[in-house]
Amino acid sequence: MFGDFHTTLFPKYKIGEKFELSSGSTPSRDNKLYWDSGTINWVKTTEVINKEITETEEKITKFALENTSLKLFPVNTILIAMYGQGQTRGRSAILKVESTSNQACGAIFPNKIDNPVFIWHQLMLRYSELRELGRGGNQPNLNGQLIKNFELILPPLSLQNEFADFVAQVDKSQLAIQKSLEELETLKKSLMQEYFG
Known part of the structure; x- marks a missing residue:
């Protein structure tokens, strides 16, 4: 539909030309007012694993946010x-709830x-390219400037929406398939119990 990134005729833009970027931070762990009974999602890179984020392992307080x-x-x-360690660098996730991050x-x-x-x-499809940007220097990390300069194909919104619907x-x-597999597994266990229980 969109073709190879390098040969496509669709327009390309640097992320920083079309989007606002930011980053997170980590409130002091020594201040209990920032963490105890927190209700606001706080994402760590270990949770950025090419998936939708609907919940986080840790939460911060409103006091920390303010x-x-x-x-x-x-x-x-x-x-x-x-x-991050291993394959973490360059992975992405999309927030389905308001969140903060490290x-x-x-x-x-x-x-x-x-x-x-x-x-x-x-971004997920081009993970290896994104990851490679962080090579060089003592620590192979990405930074805001590298991400801002990373180019994306941006076809008309109608085509973007068609892809998202697909x-x-x-x-x-x-x-639906996963649910069916789980139901079959439950049925199998039940039958095994019946036959051998």
Whole structure:
């Protein structure tokens, strides 16, 4: 549909030309007022694993949000792991709930003229290219400037939406298949108990 990135006729833009970027931070662990009974999602790079984020392992408090440099990212923000162990660097995720994040996550805010699902899937597809940007220097990390200069294909919104609708249908089918497999596994266990129990 969109062709190879390097030969496509669709326009290309640097991320920084079309999107606002930011990053997160980590409130002091020594201050219990930042963490105890927190209710606001706080994403770590270990959770940025090419998936939708609907919940986080750790949460910060409203006090932390109001008294630190943390920013609350809106739904459909795309997070990129800028550094991390193993395969972490270059992975991405999309927020399905408002969240904050640690400083190892770069955030691409949604705009009003591009489909965030299309952008996110393009970043996942080009994970190796994105990851390679961090090579060189003592520590192979990505940074905000490298992400800003990374180019994306941006076809007309109608085509981006068509792609996102297709992805939604595939995801729906995968969920239905997964549910059927789980039901079959439960049935199998029940029959095994009946035969050998």
